[in-house]
Amino acid sequence: MDSLITAAALALAAGDPLGALDRIALREDAPALALRGIAMAQLGDLDRAKVLLRRAVRAFGPKEAVARARCIVAEAEIALVSRDLGWPAKALDAARTTLEKHGDRLNAAHAGHLEVRRLLLIGRLDQAELVLAGLDPGPLPPASRAAHELAVAGIAMRRLKTRKARSALEWARHAARQARIPGLMAEVDSAFLALDTPAARLIAHGEERPLLLEEVEALQASPALVVDTFRYVARQRETTVSLATRPVLFALARALAEAWPGDVSRATLIARAFGGRHADESHRARLRVEIGRLRAELRTLADIGATNRGFALAPRQAGEVVVLARPIEERHAAVLAFLADGESWASSALALALGAGQRSVQRALEQLAESGKVQSFGHGRARRWMTPPVAGFTTTLLLPAPLPNG
Known part of the structure; x- marks a missing residue:
């Protein structure tokens, strides 16, 4: 050389x-x-x-x-x-x-x-x-x-x-x-x-506060019943019930956990789970069915009791019920979370990372761009998406030894 x-x-x-x-x-x-x-x-x-x-x-x-x-x-x-x-x-x-x-x-x-x-x-x-x-x-x-x-x-x-x-x-x-x-x-x-940056929010007794990563770790080891919006599960120490494929049940579980130890009205539960603004008898009948399904899913962790105006969560062993929520909750939050590293992403790479279809990711990016939350440059396959950087990993370009050594 x-x-x-x-x-x-x-x-x-x-x-x-x-x-x-x-x-x-x-x-x-x-x-x-x-x-x-x-x-x-x-x-x-x-x-x-x-x-x-x-x-x-x-x-x-x-x-x-x-x-x-x-x-x-x-x-x-x-x-x-x-x-x-x-x-x-x-x-x-x-x-x-x-x-x-x-x-x-x-x-x-x-x-x-x-x-x-x-x-x-x-x-x-x-x-x-x-x-x-x-x-x-x-x-x-x-x-x-x-x-x-x-x-x-x-x-x-x-x-x-x-x-x-x-x-x-x-x-x-x-x-x-x-x-x-x-x-x-x-x-x-x-x-x-x-x-040292908040990684989640704790919602309990009608109030919320930010949590650092080490506080999230401590919460997972605590005896509290945790409704986790990151993984869509209800958990108490080693016992975990996944509701990842049951969005209606998870919405009900979260609403009940946020209100604990109080109850939640039937109208509120219908709005949270079904999106209905005006509850009629068909909504109330469906709510009873879904509450029954949720009661069966959570039987090892909690019961769900009826009250005069709605339903309330009753943990079997836990002395505390909390919700572990994402730091920011909005539509397409998962896409924004990946873009938050400050790097430019192709929609195909985001789809791979999210385990989602590329077309659905593209639609999400277009909607976020319309609201000014992300921006793109390039065209066709060279198009990249990014958002202003926040705390996280960056990548350096360094080889640990001189490249051309033969």
Whole structure:
């Protein structure tokens, strides 16, 4: 490797893309194309970065399998930042296998961390944990160690293990400071902010207050009967009743839980469950049927008693009944939650992450755009959607070792 390539690679590893481009901006050989692609990615020109990296893959000869694999890993990272979640995961797996086979453990680990982050975005925590368990953070340099601990923290937060998440983030902060990469330090700070930002609302006795993630964790371990609007379940410690496929029953359960220890009038329950403004005898008959169904579903957790004006929830063992609600509740809140990371998303990627149909997601995005809550740029397949960023994870574009090493 010549001195300019070496200097450019070191500049990229230190988070200095402009310094790298100063050395190789006019070069067209394969190693320079690869490094230029990484530099453009770090500067935010992702389309140009993809073009350069694909040119580099073609320019590297068949005997340069490691260099080609590193380019594929870099392209996969660009896909992650672009929220192109449909990017072929098999290509990343093959590149990771090649890197491991040739002893490039650093870039192989980087490929593994990218896969973990992709799995986290689409909610596949078990698979993410499995991949992460196969990565040994011990020999990793500081930048890669920080990425590893961020992945550990991301899984822990989604598992409601806040102590483990905070410990991992402390390790990540230490490693990021050792790496002296501003973007990485900012990412760790953003992840810490997520632990100190309200993650939910507690509704009880007619009042509500915000909850931090660690308070949500404590609530789940408490003896209270919790009606959870995140997962559409009623839960008391290890006993869980899912109402995810019974929206009418869940609406009734929530209304009863919000009013506990008081009752809820029949008119209010009909409005909450069926959307009827004027209750007639058919509505009241349907309400009796649905209350009976809900009583059967919740029999291990609570009874539902009739009162003069309606119905009331009577927990069997819990001394408290609460509702765990989303921080913001509005139509298409789930779409907004994904867009809140500040990155630009394709509608196809949102559909994959939400487990929903792409057309229904597109309709939701169009309605949100009409109300000014999201904005789009580009056309056709290149169209992307975004909203102003809030606390959460960001993604840096850093390879843990100089890309073109053969």
